[in-house]
Amino acid sequence: MKSYRKELWFNIPNRRGFKNITPDVEVALRESGIQEGLTLVSAMHITASVFINDDESGLHQDYDKWLEKLAPHEPVNQYRHNATGEDNADAHMKRQIMGREVVVAITEGRLDFGPWEQIFYGEFDGRRRKRVLIKIIGE
């Protein structure tokens, strides 16, 4: 069994944003030399997500509005977590809806995807450097 590890670093300029990281995962997969196996792609921070969906900007605006409705940022004092001096309790909730991680099959050296699957980094408390972990195992 072979394994390969790589970190991706991001600094999303706004509080919230989505970034297509599929090309970065494909580069890591080529570097790994692994042909058959699984790759984990996970947010290393607990106010961010990694998820798979569509690369369509209207949908991303819909997600942002929808997540704000389900877990509003303001008023910040509605959350006990923010009494610690943080203002990001809502980001911890948005991340649970969108998910921490994805596991993707690797077949014949490629991400084994359906027609529209793309991997995104979802930031809910940005404006600072944060990381995603790629771990690939297989042969």
Place this chain on the structure above:
Amino acid sequence: MKSYRKELWFNIPNRRGFKNITPDVEVALRESGIQEGLTLVSAMHITASVFINDDESGLHQDYDKWLEKLAPHEPVNQYRHNATGEDNADAHMKRQIMGREVVVAITEGRLDFGPWEQIFYGEFDGRRRKRVLIKIIGE
């Protein structure tokens, strides 16, 4: 390390529906010959889910009503994604709540499940052929 790949195809006759695919995953596991490892079961389409829960029809009706409340289908013009000509923005949201994939342990050649765990395909934009991917790795 061995690996095994199989696709399952579905055509759910309504916009939304749930289908127990545990028997299909068990067949794939037997075909693989793998005794110890992990299996990924993932929706290859971004308006569908694979999740693990209870095979109880009342609960499935509750899920459908609940997901409609959290991410209503109508009015379709409340979503920017639908300005592209689609009417399925809500399906992209419902899928995020229910999840894209499950990873199941394989122990002594069986799905290593608790007493009520069953694997479901969750369709949120049906009436067309769509796929689930099974990828098993182990020994």
Place this chain on the structure above:
Amino acid sequence: MKSYRKELWFNIPNRRGFKNITPDVEVALRESGIQEGLTLVSAMHITASVFINDDESGLHQDYDKWLEKLAPHEPVNQYRHNATGEDNADAHMKRQIMGREVVVAITEGRLDFGPWEQIFYGEFDGRRRKRVLIKIIGE
């Protein structure tokens, strides 16, 4: 490829509660002797979650209040599932938002975590013995 399996048992004294199980997973990882690979940590019951987030009690209170808002326990007769004699339909929904499982990378014999990542068992229908499965594969 090596694999290792362990069950953790809990009896949360209230209907809902969160428990940090990171130390238990670290013990299992040491027992496994695996240096590079993946670990699956999953709830074996369908009214409970395993998720990764912050070990901060204010946040856990926020989660509890937020999940109650998205999927209220009462009135219990709002859910068809509860017509079976259960009163836990809400727990099946809360578990979908928080997730069934996490997959964590193992690197140099350790859980490969970002600075604040901790693994939690989330109970939504407690006051009885329930289980979490740890399955580790790698070398």
